Structures are given as structure tokens and as C-alpha cells.
Amino acid sequence: MSPLGEQLAGAELAGEQLLAHHPVLFAVPAFVPAIVVVGVVLYIARKDRQEEAEERELMERALEEEEEDQ
Template structure:
């Protein structure tokens, strides 16, 4: 407990940092979204290439 009349105040550095948190989280979210999208597209492209070079055994052996 604090003695009567004392108030606990936040440090001014913490108050200045609060508005920077939201833009930082937005930037991190955008970077994660782009990385995830890029990996998904790369995986799909790799699957297409693998399917293109797969031997088609079904057509050769009736």
C-alpha cells in the first residue's frame, strides 16, 4: 500500500512507448502474412513442377 496522498504514476518512457506498439504489431503482422503467402505459393509451384516431371505410368501400362 502507498501512504496517503501518494500516487503511483507510469514512467514517461512507458507512456511514449505505448503508441509505438500498435504500428510495430501491424508491421510484424504484414511481414508474417507476406512470408506465409510466399511459402504457400512456393509450395504450390513446386508441386506443379513435380507433377509435370512425373512419369505417367497409367498411360504406358493398360
């Protein structure tokens, strides 16, 4: 049996509850900044694509107006 399995079995026998394993407690705070960075990157990419689409639409309207004038 693995050391974690032995700990779980021992905790059940002693009436204790193992809430989280030690490395998990250290790993969770490392994910929070990574999730924030991913969120910021996605926000910036979405905003940039929206601005690009608006700019393209504006250019197309300007070209259509120019063609209608001729």
C-alpha cells in the same frame, strides 16, 4: 532508493495509486506500428511460402506425367 521507488513509496503513503510511469505512456504507442509491420511481414512470408509449395507440387506432377508418357 531510486526516484521511481521514492514516487511509489510516496504514492502509497498519500493513498494515491501510480498507474503508469510517464515514459511508458510514450513508449506504448511506438510499439503498435512495429507490431503491425511484423504481422504484415509474417503474413506475406507465409503466403509466399504456400504459393511456392503449390508451384513446386504442380511442377512435380507435370514431370511425373511427362515421365509416365514416355
